[in-house]
Amino acid sequence: MEPKIETGWCPGCGNFAIRDVLEKVFADLPILRNKIVLTSGIGQAAKMPQYLDVNYFNGLHGRSLPPAVGIKLARPDLTVIAYSGDGCMYGEGGNHFIQTLRRRLDITILVSENQVYGLTKGQSSPTTALAVKNDLSPGGNPNLPLNPLALAVTMGAPFVARGFAGDKEHLKALIREAILFKGTAVVDILQPCVSFNKINTYAWYRERVFKLERPLTDRYEAIRTADLWGEKIPIGVIYRNDEAPCREIKEIFQVPLTKADVASRLHMRCVMMR
Numbered sequence: 001m002e003p004k005i006e007t008g009w010c011p012g013c014g015n016f017a018i019r020d021v022l023e024k025v026f027a028d029l030p031i032l033r034n035k036i037v038l039t040s041g042i043g044q045a046a047k048m049p050q051y052l053d054v055n056y057f058n059g060l061h062g063r064s065l066p067p068a069v070g071i072k073l074a075r076p077d078l079t080v081i082a083y084s085g086d087g088c089m090y091g092e093g094g095n096h097f098i099q100t101l102r103r104r105l106d107i108t109i110l111v112s113e114n115q116v117y118g119l120t121k122g123q124s125s126p127t128t129a130l131a132v133k134n135d136l137s138p139g140g141n142p143n144l145p146l147n148p149l150a151l152a153v154t155m156g157a158p159f160v161a162r163g164f165a166g167d168k169e170h171l172k173a174l175i176r177e178a179i180l181f182k183g184t185a186v187v188d189i190l191q192p193c194v195s196f197n198k199i200n201t202y203a204w205y206r207e208r209v210f211k212l213e214r215p216l217t218d219r220y221e222a223i224r225t226a227d228l229w230g231e232k233i234p235i236g237v238i239y240r241n242d243e244a245p246c247r248e249i250k251e252i253f254q255v256p257l258t259k260a261d262v263a264s265r266l267h268m269r270c271v272m273m274r
């Protein structure tokens with residue numbers, strides 16, 4: 001059901017279902033709401049935190065992750081979730097995505113995956129399939145799509161999953177698991193854009209998605225599974241590695257950023273930027 005709050009989204013947008021799921025996840029989590037903070041960039045998806053009753057920081061396009069890292073360093077006690085669209089997270093924010101996975105902090109990364117730049121009227125995004133036509137690529141998208149899940153597994157992310165806005169119960173369990181996971185968790189959420197993506201619709205996905213029965217723990221099997229797209233599209237936990245160490249701020253720096261003196265802050269900056 002679409003919320004009785006004013007949003008900037010088109011009726012039928014997949015983001016409504018995701019918002020609904022997030023509301024339920026936050027209500028159920030064993031974490032107080034005032035200990036949860038969302039960071040986002042710019043885009044339709046990046047408006048998400050504005051429609052939820054949590055703390056948030058709405059930054060620049062492509063920049064949902066730097067504030068997430070900064071907040072986690074300063075306030076390790078907070079549950080930090082970065083939320084943005086495929087363009088914001090993997091295009092303009094692509095380098096932040098890669099570098100954040102290298103940092104190994106306890107952050108959750110959620111992405112509304114609609115395979116378009118929705119807010120700016122449907123141009124190709126980094127995940128648009130090869131040859132797909134739109135207003136700015138009338139001859140078809142000439143670029144190969146990026147595979148965010150395979151990239152995340154390759155970069156060592158210990159929790160990598162795909163959800164579908166059309167299966168809210170499954171998505172709810174997935175997001176809850178990702179938030180409670182101790183380490184960097186990525187969930188790419190298939191989110192139909194009813195206005196600009198006439199290919200990857202709810203019906204198109206419903207014919208193709210299948211649920212993984214268990215989380216995959218073998219990295220190479222996970223990459224092969226992340227590569228499945230077309231007739232069959234897996235949803236669920238593509239990769240989970242409970243052995244991967246999560247970096248605790250107190251182990252790296254002894255004190256959180258807010259309590260550090262200037263010299264220690266400079267040291268933190270050097271360590272985190274490497």
Ligand SMILES: Cc1ncc(C[n+]2csc(CCOP(=O)(O)OP(=O)(O)O)c2C)c(N)n1
Pocket residue numbers: 042043044045046061062084085086087088089092112114116117118119120125
């Ligand atoms: C640096 C920069 N480049 C481009 C833009 C314009 N811009 C704003 S939102 C957006 C696309 C957002 O697409 P996506 O992140 O996939 O989110 P969606 O709207 O599809 O949810 C673009 C290109 C911008 N604001 N800043």
Ligand code: SF4
Pocket residue numbers: 008009010012013014015044045114118119192193194195196
């Ligand atoms: S343009 Fe697409 S992604 Fe944006 S609100 Fe409309 S349906 Fe949703």
Ligand SMILES: [Mg+2]
Pocket residue numbers: 085086087112113114115116117118125
């Ligand atoms: Mg998008």
